[in-house]
Amino acid sequence: MSNLYEKFKQELRPKLKETLQLKNIMATPRLEKVVVNVGVGSKGLKDDKYIEAVANSLAKITGQKPQLTKARKSISSFKVREGMVVGMRVTLRGRRMYDFVEKLVNIALPRVRDFQGLSKKSFDGNGNFTIGVKEHIIFPEIKGDEIDNIHGLEVVVVTTAKDDQSAFELLKILGFPFKENKNNK
Numbered sequence: 001m002s003n004l005y006e007k008f009k010q011e012l013r014p015k016l017k018e019t020l021q022l023k024n025i026m027a028t029p030r031l032e033k034v035v036v037n038v039g040v041g042s043k044g045l046k047d048d049k050y051i052e053a054v055a056n057s058l059a060k061i062t063g064q065k066p067q068l069t070k071a072r073k074s075i076s077s078f079k080v081r082e083g084m085v086v087g088m089r090v091t092l093r094g095r096r097m098y099d100f101v102e103k104l105v106n107i108a109l110p111r112v113r114d115f116q117g118l119s120k121k122s123f124d125g126n127g128n129f130t131i132g133v134k135e136h137i138i139f140p141e142i143k144g145d146e147i148d149n150i151h152g153l154e155v156v157v158v159t160t161a162k163d164d165q166s167a168f169e170l171l172k173i174l175g176f177p178f179k180e181n182k183n184n185k
Contacts, residue, residue, distance in 0.1 A: 005098040029161035039087040060141040111138040117179035127161030
């Protein structure tokens with residue numbers, strides 16, 4: 001893989017400065033962190049092997065050990081007790097973050113079935129972008145014949161942009177495939 005971080009510093013950042021009509025290159029938005037979340041759901045509440053399998057697949061995808069997320073309080077209708085593992089997350093920064101974004105954009109997203117592009121509605125109003133992935137097997141590290149259960153994951157791209165338009169320009173220049181139609185469903 002070519003290094004997206006070096007390319008961003010050398011080529012893409014000056015282009016972004018011109019596109020956003022900024023006076024100082026330090027004012028250009030950049031990626032701050034990427035957070036990958038997985039909820040284990042009702043399967044994980046009953047089966048410890050499922051939690052371990054999800055943690056292993058998340059570690060393979062991100063290259064980092066996931067942090068377990070535990071329930072803060074008990075909810076009897078969901079059969080959740082305080083302290084039970086309900087999900088896991090990985091926060092990527094620096095070079096690992098840029099490597100993950102490059103892999104996501106160039107390898108994983110094109111492997112999604114019936115992929116039409118990312119929706120511009122997934123911005124949160126503060127320059128952050130969220131992508132929901134239904135099947136984790138789109139990543140090349142996961143071998144299809146070795147897995148028992150398919151799970152989804154959520155990728156949150158946190159930027160230093162002040163608004164959604166600046167963040168959109170940043171992600172577009174980094175290669176994120178957005179929908180082109182006017183309705184943008």
